[in-house]
Amino acid sequence: MPFDSFSFLLFFAVMLLLDRIVHSTAARKPILLIASWIFYAGWNPLFLPMLIATSSLDWWLGRKLVAASKIAKNRWLVLSLLSNLGVLAFFKYRFFIASNMDAVFGTGLLSGLQTPGAASWVLPVGISFYTFQSLSYCIDAYRGHLPEKPVSWLDFSLYVAFFPQLVAGPIVRFGDFYPQLARNPRADAAQIGSGLALIIIGLFLKVVGADSVFAPTTDVLFASTAHNFASAWLAAMAFTGQIFCDFAGYSLCAIGAARAMGFWLPENFNAPYAAIGFSDFWRRWHISLSSWLRDYLYIPLGGNRFGALRTYVALSLTMLLGGLWHGAAWTFVAWGALHGMYLVVERLAGPTLTQFHARQSRPVATSLRGMAWLLTLLLVMFAWVWFRATDSAQALAICAQMLAPNSLLMGDLSAESKLMACGFLVLIALQLAQRHFQLLARLQTLPPIILGLLLGMLLSAIVLSPGNARAFIYFQF
Amino acid sequence: MSNLSNLSKHWLLTFCIAVLSCVALCAAVELHRSAQGHLPTVRDDLDLWALERARVDRPGQNAIAVLGTSRILYSLDPDALARALPGKVPVILAVNGAYPLAALSDLAHDVKFTGTALVDIDARGLSRYYRDMQQAQVRRFTDGVGPSAAVHRRLLSEWQARLLLGDADLGLMPTLTRLLFGAAPPQTRHATIAPNRAGSLDFLHPNTNAAAMAANFAAGVLADYQDHPPPPPDQWLSELDDLVKDIRAIRARGGLVLFFCSATSGAHLLADQQGYPRAQYWDRFAREIAEPNGARAIYALDIPAIAALPLPDSSHIDQRDRAAFTQALAQLLITGGNSHD
Numbered sequence: 001m002p003f004d005s006f007s008f009l010l011f012f013a014v015m016l017l018l019d020r021i022v023h024s025t026a027a028r029k030p031i032l033l034i035a036s037w038i039f040y041a042g043w044n045p046l047f048l049p050m051l052i053a054t055s056s057l058d059w060w061l062g063r064k065l066v067a068a069s070k071i072a073k074n075r076w077l078v079l080s081l082l083s084n085l086g087v088l089a090f091f092k093y094r095f096f097i098a099s100n101m102d103a104v105f106g107t108g109l110l111s112g113l114q115t116p117g118a119a120s121w122v123l124p125v126g127i128s129f130y131t132f133q134s135l136s137y138c139i140d141a142y143r144g145h146l147p148e149k150p151v152s153w154l155d156f157s158l159y160v161a162f163f164p165q166l167v168a169g170p171i172v173r174f175g176d177f178y179p180q181l182a183r184n185p186r187a188d189a190a191q192i193g194s195g196l197a198l199i200i201i202g203l204f205l206k207v208v209g210a211d212s213v214f215a216p217t218t219d220v221l222f223a224s225t226a227h228n229f230a231s232a233w234l235a236a237m238a239f240t241g242q243i244f245c246d247f248a249g250y251s252l253c254a255i256g257a258a259r260a261m262g263f264w265l266p267e268n269f270n271a272p273y274a275a276i277g278f279s280d281f282w283r284r285w286h287i288s289l290s291s292w293l294r295d296y297l298y299i300p301l302g303g304n305r306f307g308a309l310r311t312y313v314a315l316s317l318t319m320l321l322g323g324l325w326h327g328a329a330w331t332f333v334a335w336g337a338l339h340g341m342y343l344v345v346e347r348l349a350g351p352t353l354t355q356f357h358a359r360q361s362r363p364v365a366t367s368l369r370g371m372a373w374l375l376t377l378l379l380v381m382f383a384w385v386w387f388r389a390t391d392s393a394q395a396l397a398i399c400a401q402m403l404a405p406n407s408l409l410m411g412d413l414s415a416e417s418k419l420m421a422c423g424f425l426v427l428i429a430l431q432l433a434q435r436h437f438q439l440l441a442r443l444q445t446l447p448p449i450i451l452g453l454l455l456g457m458l459l460s461a462i463v464l465s466p467g468n469a470r471a472f473i474y475f476q477f
Numbered sequence: 478m479s480n481l482s483n484l485s486k487h488w489l490l491t492f493c494i495a496v497l498s499c500v501a502l503c504a505a506v507e508l509h510r511s512a513q514g515h516l517p518t519v520r521d522d523l524d525l526w527a528l529e530r531a532r533v534d535r536p537g538q539n540a541i542a543v544l545g546t547s548r549i550l551y552s553l554d555p556d557a558l559a560r561a562l563p564g565k566v567p568v569i570l571a572v573n574g575a576y577p578l579a580a581l582s583d584l585a586h587d588v589k590f591t592g593t594a595l596v597d598i599d600a601r602g603l604s605r606y607y608r609d610m611q612q613a614q615v616r617r618f619t620d621g622v623g624p625s626a627a628v629h630r631r632l633l634s635e636w637q638a639r640l641l642l643g644d645a646d647l648g649l650m651p652t653l654t655r656l657l658f659g660a661a662p663p664q665t666r667h668a669t670i671a672p673n674r675a676g677s678l679d680f681l682h683p684n685t686n687a688a689a690m691a692a693n694f695a696a697g698v699l700a701d702y703q704d705h706p707p708p709p710p711d712q713w714l715s716e717l718d719d720l721v722k723d724i725r726a727i728r729a730r731g732g733l734v735l736f737f738c739s740a741t742s743g744a745h746l747l748a749d750q751q752g753y754p755r756a757q758y759w760d761r762f763a764r765e766i767a768e769p770n771g772a773r774a775i776y777a778l779d780i781p782a783i784a785a786l787p788l789p790d791s792s793h794i795d796q797r798d799r800a801a802f803t804q805a806l807a808q809l810l811i812t813g814g815n816s817h818d
Contacts, residue, residue, distance in 0.1 A: 001625030006632035042625030193488025212650040415654035448487055452494025459499040467645020
């Protein structure tokens with residue numbers, strides 16, 4: 001059930017109450033697991049057996065991996081990779097693979113997949129997230145990073161299914177979650193309070209920011225076929241705001257819900273649009289995924305250990321696959337490729353730029369940093385067009401206009417677009433401020449009357465922004 | 478311990494202030510909107526339609542599926558109909574601005590449906606151009622509404638039916654765009670929808686210009702003939718093969734299909750007759766398609782009790798006439814469409 005629904009409101013109220021009543025570890029874990037399953041079945045009860053089956057299989061594979069000899073470990077790891085990636089390939093990529101096979105080899109696979117029986121297998125919500133989480137457990141088991149003591153099925157199932165992070169992350173490592181389970185953490189007043197505050201801020205970002213301020217303009221401009229320089233950039237601006245508010249809002253709700261029950265989840269966003277450079281951007285955007293890709297893909301591909309060329313190849317491959325993880329379409333691959341290219345160019349030019357920067361006077365150096373920030377933001381926005389576009393033709397058309405400053409005139413800009421542009425400026429200003437101090441941490445130190453009024457205003461804005469509900473963008477991944 | 482207690486007080490005070498300030502602000506906004514003459518209404522959507530559609534299939538249900546467009550959506554009182562027809566459960570599946578043949582076909586293919594399909598449609602709506610207008614609703618029903626979405630939608634309906642805070646058109650962003658950029662203020666609406674999707678129109682509501690609406694309807698019909706020219710009567714009839722199959726499927730299971738051509742008046746009626754003259758289209762449909770296949774086709778203007786009801790905008794009745802309309806329709810349903818003479 002989505003966080004921005006009445007269903008979740010009811011569910012979470014019951015969960016908080018139960019969590020205060022039930023104290024014993026023996027009772028609390030099964031309750032949390034069953035609640036998490038109910039949360040997941042809220043979308044479609046048919047998804048639940050799939051979640052239980054795949055997590056049970058990975059739990060079993062993890063035990064085998066821990067106990068196996070070095071050679072046997074390889075076999076078990078291959079089995080784990082095949083099962084996890086096979087499930088993803090079937091549910092998420094089968095049409096993409098078939099259509100590309102058709103295009104290249106004329107196999108006719110796609111028509112076979114489009115028969116009513118085969119086509120009715122819909123994509124289970126959150127499958128990419130929980131598959132990656134399970135997969136990291138098996139890889140950690142292979143690497144010997146898991147505890148010697150056998151992990152119980154209950155603990156592992158709860159690690160995968162824990163409802164705040166189940167559907168769209170943050171992607172949690174077993175090594176971070178398991179010790180918390182063992183400790184059976186109880187939330188104190190500060191955790192409950194700050195957790196609820198985070199949920200309110202997250203809902204504000206989603207309901208007001210993403211759905212009310214940015215999404216209407218995004219929808220209109222991406223539905224349009226006639227763009228000029230200004231409207232193309234405006235479209236990119238709208239989606240840049242929407243995707244951040246949507247996903248960061250979800251992540252804050254997840255972190256807040258977990259915190260209100262005594263659990264810690266990793267930070268997922270840290271002012272990404274204030275990034276200076278692309279390495280910096282990926283340390284701030286979807287942090288749990290980018291660190292997952294670093295640890296389980298980039299480093300195994302060689303990382304930076306085998307010279308510059310191999311590093312560039314590893315970076316590009318990681319970003320390409322990272323793009324493909326988001327969706328089964330060439331537009332996502334192109335988005336990943338663009339970011340891969342940005343990172344490679346940054347690595348190539350980095351030492352020269354750093355030396356040049358160091359030689360400048362302070363005002364010039366500050367201006368250069370400002371220009372680097374602006375360039376980063378504009379290139380990130382440029383890439384988002386590929387992420388949002390319905391197909392490559394649309395992305396190409398919009399990007400072509402973004403590169404051709406033919407007209408700065410938008411004609412009659414709608415009131416919604418003007419409001420969106422104002423919202424975008426506020427969002428960027430807040431993120432730039434966040435480079436220097438942690439806004440969320442500061443909030444918690446405010447006097448109750450100020451913090452209460454602030455949260456009251458955010459709550460009011462949420463209540464006063466009905467009717468534009470859209471599914472969280474990352475649910476489709 | 479005292480530190481913990483201080484923390485508890487800190488957060489308790491914070492959330493008390495947050496909730497109180499939110500309640501105070503929202504209450505003020507609600508009262509202000511209410512004073513402006515706005516009425517709370519449910520916002521219809523695909524989920525709500527799909528949930529109502531699912532009610533038709535409940536075991537032991539003797540359902541009357543009310544299909545059609547705005548005319549029946551805003552005219553029929555399902556609670557009054559249920560009282561007039563004990564044991565029957567009216568379910569409103571009519572959709573504002575969308576002809577219902579896709580929904581009828583969905584019912585025909587649903588082996589669990591053995592009730593009555595009351596289909597509000599005119600000759601124009603039977604033509605091939607408009608067959609898929611409710612396909613999105615049908616698709617949402619067949620895809621299924623998950624348990625969480627169902628609970629959310631039901632609670633949302635209750636929220637929207639009671640509070641103007643649930644009205645998106647009056648929300649924060651429309652208000653801000655108005656205040657900051659001079660966008661037009663929202664008009665108070667004369668149409669409302671209840672959580673069971675039953676609608677009503679209040680033509681006495683301020684800002685309701687029935688004459689302008691009537692002119693728009695007539696002009697809209699004439700303009701539509703340019704985009705969708707009426708097919709010749711024989712061709713029009715010959716293109717109803719799928720509909721015949723649907724009628725037969727429902728009849729074969731013991732169900733009833735009652736086509737009902739709602740009344741129009743004035744220039745709107747003239748425009749209707751210009752494109753689809755009754756004798757060449759509707760009457761032939763009744764004679765050659767409906768009756769031979771066990772359905773009935775009723776022309777509303779033939780029923781004195783309905784023909785007597787005023788149509789302020791030339792197409793819809795006022796909410797004060799819903800009871801009379803529903804009573805007349807209940808009589809038709811009791812007799813299977815045979816008593817209108």
